[in-house]
Amino acid sequence: MQITAHIAQVLCSALAWPAERRAQIEAALATPPNLALGDCAFPCFQLAKELRTAPNRIAQDLAGKIQPDRLIASAVAEGPYLNLFLNRRNALGQVLGEIRESPSTYGHTDMGRGQTLVLDFSAPNIAKPFHFGHLRSTNIGADLARIFAFQGWEVLRKNYLGDWGTQFGFVIYAWQKWGDEAALEARAIDYLVELYIRANRESEQDPSVREQARSLFLRLEQGDAEIRALWSRFRALSLDGFMRTYARLGISFDSYDGESSINDKVQSVVDRFLKAGVAKESLGAIVVEVADVLGRDIAPCMLQKSDGASTYAARDCAEAIDRWERYQFGANIYVVSRQEDHFAQVFAALGKLAVAEQWPVNWPARCENISFGYVRGMSTRKGEAVWLEAVLDEARDRAGRFRIERAEASARGAVAAGEADTVSEAVGQAALLYFDVSSRRMTDLSFDWDAVLQFEGNTGPYLQYAYARMSGIFRKAAELGLATADEPGDLATLGADEEWLLVQKLRGYGPAVRRAAEQREPFEVAHYLYELASVFNAFYNRHVVIEVAEPVRSRARLTLVKATQSVMRSGLQLLGIRPLEQM
Numbered sequence: 033m034q035i036t037a038h039i040a041q042v043l044c045s046a047l048a049w050p051a052e053r054r055a056q057i058e059a060a061l062a063t064p065p066n067l068a069l070g071d072c073a074f075p076c077f078q079l080a081k082e083l084r085t086a087p088n089r090i091a092q093d094l095a096g097k098i099q100p101d102r103l104i105a106s107a108v109a110e111g112p113y114l115n116l117f118l119n120r121r122n123a124l125g126q127v128l129g130e131i132r133e134s135p136s137t138y139g140h141t142d143m144g145r146g147q148t149l150v151l152d153f154s155a156p157n158i159a160k161p162f163h164f165g166h167l168r169s170t171n172i173g174a175d176l177a178r179i180f181a182f183q184g185w186e187v188l189r190k191n192y193l194g195d196w197g198t199q200f201g202f203v204i205y206a207w208q209k210w211g212d213e214a215a216l217e218a219r220a221i222d223y224l225v226e227l228y229i230r231a232n233r234e235s236e237q238d239p240s241v242r243e244q245a246r247s248l249f250l251r252l253e254q255g256d257a258e259i260r261a262l263w264s265r266f267r268a269l270s271l272d273g274f275m276r277t278y279a280r281l282g283i284s285f286d287s288y289d290g291e292s293s294i295n296d297k298v299q300s301v302v303d304r305f306l307k308a309g310v311a312k313e314s315l316g317a318i319v320v321e322v323a324d325v326l327g328r329d330i331a332p333c334m335l336q337k338s339d340g341a342s343t344y345a346a347r348d349c350a351e352a353i354d355r356w357e358r359y360q361f362g363a364n365i366y367v368v369s370r371q372e373d374h375f376a377q378v379f380a381a382l383g384k385l386a387v388a389e390q391w392p393v394n395w396p397a398r399c400e401n402i403s404f405g406y407v408r409g410m411s412t413r414k415g416e417a418v419w420l421e422a423v424l425d426e427a428r429d430r431a432g433r434f435r436i437e438r439a440e441a442s443a444r445g446a447v448a449a450g451e452a453d454t455v456s457e458a459v460g461q462a463a464l465l466y467f468d469v470s471s472r473r474m475t476d477l478s479f480d481w482d483a484v485l486q487f488e489g490n491t492g493p494y495l496q497y498a499y500a501r502m503s504g505i506f507r508k509a510a511e512l513g514l515a516t517a518d519e520p521g522d523l524a525t526l527g528a529d530e531e532w533l534l535v536q537k538l539r540g541y542g543p544a545v546r547r548a549a550e551q552r553e554p555f556e557v558a559h560y561l562y563e564l565a566s567v568f569n570a571f572y573n574r575h576v577v578i579e580v581a582e583p584v585r586s587r588a589r590l591t592l593v594k595a596t597q598s599v600m601r602s603g604l605q606l607l608g609i610r611p612l613e614q615m
């Protein structure tokens with residue numbers, strides 16, 4: 033049993049609580065601000081109400097009831113806290129043992145076992161610019177997918193492409209008017225976006241353009257063969273481009289079925305809403321009132337426009353129903369920003385249908401929109417439209433230049449030329465990907481190329497650098513013949529506070545990933561890794577890992593570094609950041 037679980041169990045029986053409440057205790061456990069106060073703290077104020085006792089009193093009572101054991105050395109009341117001191121030697125042996133035994137799964141749980149999570153993220157619009165929102169959605173979504181899988185969930189990655197809707201009317205209008213085969217061949221998606229923007233601009237001068245675009249889209253919805261052929265060509269071209277970028281990031285999806293795929297189910301879903309008396313006609317459109325259930329002033333959920341065209345909301349309703357029928361999901365999460373009202377409307381409309389049709393499972397309550405803040409200041413040579421591809425190129429090139437300058441300044445050799453590109457690509461990606469999750473997701477961010485590429489401070493490359501440093505230690509150990517693979521050394525030699533703090537930090541990995549899943553916050557993992565790197569650096573600056581005269585202690589320290597490296601690797605991978613042996 034992990035140490036935290038053990039502590040929770042001991043506290044649970046001291047409180048004479050049923051075992052089911054252990055998780056609650058475990059979640060409340062905290063780390064005291066410094067080692068002199070203890071290694072683990074249990075705050076008692078939450079219990080004061082339930083036990084009708086002052087928190088300080090509860091802490092004292094508990095301290096009296098806890099018997100020292102293999103892992104717990106002593107328990108002391110400190111105001112409203114119960115502070116525990118661990119038996120360092122045993123705790124350290126246990127943590128390092130657990131990591132050695134299963135380096136890639138250490139810290140995982142099976143809390144999600146048997147449950148399916150449908151995760152809707154990235155979802156760019158075909159023939160419309162891929163913007164910051166899609167970039168963050170791609171990144172935060174991919175992180176959440178890995179974080180939930182680490183908790184035992186079956187994760188279904190869904191790229192609900194925006195491949196239907198009036199924008200196609202605009203693109204087709206523009207194509208019929210200005211379309212140029214050669215340009216389409218050469219620039220594919222970039223060209224489609226140009227066409228879209230051009231038609232849009234024209235419609236600002238000439239309102240009839242909007243009408244023509246609308247009617248072209250209606251023809252598409254009615255299955256007009258010529259229009260449909262154009263649509264499917266544009267879709268394929270765009271998807272090709274997106275796929276290249278996803279491959280570069282190492283992201284893949286279980287499904288790329290977008291709005292167009294659900295389209296033929298929309299009509300019957302709208303009818304269902306009408307038949308259940310949940311939707312009604314309003315000025316020729318079909319809508320579901322949601323202000324009543326949401327208790328705020330919000331427009332109704334529009335399922336059909338007055339011209340008969342389907343809507344984004346109707347497609348999302350049909351899509352959610354389809355997902356439920358296919359997967360009976362435990363959660364259905366949409367990583368999308370600035371569409372809070374849209375999702376509130378869709379979920380509320382579905383909730384009303386659930387009541388009217390008396391669904392056995394109220395699954396609309398399992399649907400969630402995970403939103404995030406805005407990124408300012410990221411621009412590329414291409415200007416306005418942010419092409420993920422261009423941002424990645426820029427990140428790679430800047431990382432490359434930065435690494436050369438750095439190597440020159442420190443007069444150290446950079447990595448071999450052949451690997452330089454791969455390393456620059458990985459560093460560039462780390463800078464970008466980490467930046468996105470270096471704050472809680474609702475925070476608005478200001479992007480700055482120089483800041484994100486630094487090897488010091490709260491950046492992706494800083495974490496990669498800490499990792500590479502650890503790899504360097506092992507290269508040196510191998511040169512000196514101090515192999516570590518199956519020789520943990522005498523862990524009792526690890527007595528320094530910096531060593532103990534590092535072990536304590538390693539113990540916190542599982543809880544950090546769990547918090548990330550519970551709060552849908554990859555930031556929790558990012559922040560943990562930043563702290564881990566800092567605690568490691570503090571250890572490394574203070575102690576010499578490899579001392580030829582002290583082989584036993586050196587081996588023990590190498591075991592500690594190895595464990596740190598395993599956890600670092602696991603965490604970096606959760607964030608899609610590539611660990612590097614050398615930078």
Ligand code: ARG
Binds near residue numbers: 154157368
């Ligand atoms: N394509 C949409 C956009 O770019 C995002 C789709 C999100 N997913 C969904 N099921 N609505 O705004």
